[in-house]
Amino acid sequence: MENNIESPLNMPHNLIVNILEKSYDNKNQSVQNSAIKNMKFDVPQGQFCCLVGPSGCGKTTLLNLLSGLDQNLNGIIKYQDGSIPKDWPIGYMFQEPRLMPWLSVKQNVTIVTEQTSAEIELSESLINEMGLSKYMNAFPSELSGGMQRRVAIARAFVNKPKILLLDEPFISLDETVGNLLRQMLLKLWEQQKTTVIFVTHDLREAIYLSDRILFLSKGPSKVIHDFKIDISRPRELNDKKLDSLRNKLISNHPEILSGKI
Secondary structure (H helix, E strand, O other): OOOOOOOOOOOOEEEEEEEEEEEEEOOOOOOEEEEEEEEEEEEEOOOEEEEEOOOOOOHHHHHHHHHOOOOOOEEEEEEOOEEOOOOOOEEEEOOOOOOOOOOOHHHHHHOOOOOOHHHHHHHHHHHHHOOOHHHOOOOHHHOOHHHHHHHHHHHHHOOOOOEEEEEOOOOOOOHHHHHHHHHHHHHHHHHHOOEEEEEOOOHHHHHHHOOEEEEEOOOOEOEEEEEEOOOOOOOOOOOHHHHHHHHHHHHHOOOHHHOOO
């Protein structure tokens, strides 16, 4: 299948990805294993884009390349007509909150800033948005798992990132807490209009959150289907349209979650 992925018309290109190959050395053999091959897509500024694919297909590898944590690839990742500036704010939220246990909630959020008065004020505002104003000086050990992830969301947005990368940030949470955090994430995204790349295994979550879903193949990973979500915002978590669209996708492409189409 030709992998010619184009962005929606009349929207400025933001993130442009064209990875010919990303490989890792195989320590047991004198060969390289390809994690990503012939992956091409672009994401317009301010779009909420979800990545869905089978376990081990290279989704986290892709996020590490997008964030600049890993720069060893054959291909290009750029912003419009140039490379992503090194001082460009990029947020990254992992599966675990990764809070510093010796720092308070406020300190965990401000640690990624220059701690100017404006940034401290924004940090406090975001913590309030997360419903944690009473826990401003609490330590992570005093918070529930869901509350810790609220702190991680606030920290991810405090620098007003141009690109926000999220690697299954709500995995293992119960449905009530997970839904609350999804709503909080969308509220901040709508305020800042950050470009979001969100990795998930949950197709219903992807449909609820995103403007668009990129489905990935088994490794070496590439984009096999680019799907636009035609459900107006704001969306309701209990909207039957979400399940209807999910069922239609699975009916049309029964093996898409396994990386086949």
